[in-house]
Amino acid sequence: MTSDYDEVTQRYRLQETVGSGGFAKVKLATHILTGEKVAIKIMDKRALGDDLPRVQTEIKAMKELVHQHICTLYEVIETSNKIFMVLEYCPGGELFDYIVAKDRLKEDEARMFFRQIVSAVAYIHHKGYAHRDLKPENLLLDEDQSLKLIDFGLAAKPKGGMKEQLETCCGSPAYAAPELVSGKTYIGSEADIWSMGVLLYALLCGFLPFDDENVAHLYKKIQKGEYEEPRWLTPGSRQLLKQMLQVNPKKRITMKELLKNPWLLQGFDVPIDWESKCEKEQLNADCVTEMAVFNNVSRKEMASKIKKWEYDETTTIYFLLLANKYNGRTLRLPLRT
Numbered sequence: 001m002t003s004d005y006d007e008v009t010q011r012y013r014l015q016e017t018v019g020s021g022g023f024a025k026v027k028l029a030t031h032i033l034t035g036e037k038v039a040i041k042i043m044d045k046r047a048l049g050d051d052l053p054r055v056q057t058e059i060k061a062m063k064e065l066v067h068q069h070i071c072t073l074y075e076v077i078e079t080s081n082k083i084f085m086v087l088e089y090c091p092g093g094e095l096f097d098y099i100v101a102k103d104r105l106k107e108d109e110a111r112m113f114f115r116q117i118v119s120a121v122a123y124i125h126h127k128g129y130a131h132r133d134l135k136p137e138n139l140l141l142d143e144d145q146s147l148k149l150i151d152f153g154l155a156a157k158p159k160g161g162m163k164e165q166l167e168t169c170c171g172s173p174a175y176a177a178p179e180l181v182s183g184k185t186y187i188g189s190e191a192d193i194w195s196m197g198v199l200l201y202a203l204l205c206g207f208l209p210f211d212d213e214n215v216a217h218l219y220k221k222i223q224k225g226e227y228e229e230p231r232w233l234t235p236g237s238r239q240l241l242k243q244m245l246q247v248n249p250k251k252r253i254t255m256k257e258l259l260k261n262p263w264l265l266q267g268f269d270v271p272i273d274w275e276s277k278c279e280k281e282q283l284n285a286d287c288v289t290e291m292a293v294f295n296n297v298s299r300k301e302m303a304s305k306i307k308k309w310e311y312d313e314t315t316t317i318y319f320l321l322l323a324n325k326y327n328g329r330t331l332r333l334p335l336r337t
């Protein structure tokens with residue numbers, strides 16, 4: 001009787017559990033061949049029940065969305081009872097805990113993080129997706145204190161493009177846009193802009209703009225769109241929050257305008273670089289060469305194998321090599337003995 005864990009334990013050394021949410025648990029693991037650390041999200045198909053489509057949505061979205069501020073999906077291993085998602089290692093924990101630990105962030109640090117969030121969301125909108133559950137719990141810090149967006153289980157890619165109205169009410173109430181909590185049809189990208197406004201407020205203030213134990217009262221506050229402006233907020237940040245937390249989605253700042261907002265440019269003076277640095281279309285030649293030598297095949301053969309993007313061990317090794325190129329570490333594949 002092969003256990004569900006046979007395949008994954010052949011290639012990964014499973015370590016401690018670092019998170020267990022509703023229908024998934026996350027264990028740390030080491031990729032045996034390269035020694036690199038990864039996180040493995042483990043789901044039981046029986047326990048998933050009606051949530052199985054949500055996992056399929058997440059896997060499909062993460063395969064399409066490869067970006068420096070999105071947690072990379074390396075591999076998917078499916079057995080008779082389990083789904084294993086091998087994911088990028090993010091040891092810095094959740095942005096939520098980071099804010100709580102610091103009470104609130106100084107403006108420069110809030111801006112540095114928020115630029116990374118805008119970069120990730122501008123990229124997913126460009127790819128025709130809306131995240132629909134943007135909140136500090138879904139932003140993890142990697143070992144270089146860079147933000148990585150996770151949890152695409154509610155992401156939507158409307159067939160008719162980003163202008164198509166969406167119905168499903170989803171995400172966490174405190175971050176949900178007024179048009180969403182009013183049960184109206186809404187544009188995913190416009191709702192994401194509102195959620196990012198709530199996120200920016202949380203970064204700068206350390207508490208939420210709209211909060212109430214009673215969900216009905218919370219919805220009322222969101223629909224009213226009135227919030228406190230603590231005295232420490234600078235005019236620039238007040239102005240930006242006002243443009244993002246516009247109750248009328250048609251009056252809300254657009255992503256295009258957000259990318260060149262003066263408050264976001266302050267101190268950086270370069271527009272937010274939202275393009276992906278690791279597009280799948282353009283393979284990194286060094287990584288291909290390294291893998292070709294390791295597998296004792298031609299580079300041409302290796303490149304076409306990688307381009308199948310089967311999200312198996314080949315995909316994992318390619319992404320792990322690529323990540324090491326970016327953060328300057330040299331990962332060498334052990335020559336096959």
Ligand SMILES: [NH3+]CCCOc1cc(-c2cn[nH]c2)ccc1C(=O)Nc1ccccc1
Pocket residue numbers: 018019026028038039041071087088089090091092093094140150151
């Ligand atoms: N509070 C975070 C628990 C879940 O941790 C992860 C979740 C995902 C994830 C979940 N969905 N999509 C990606 C990806 C990576 C991690 C992770 O590496 N966590 C970690 C690493 C070292 C110490 C502590 C925590």
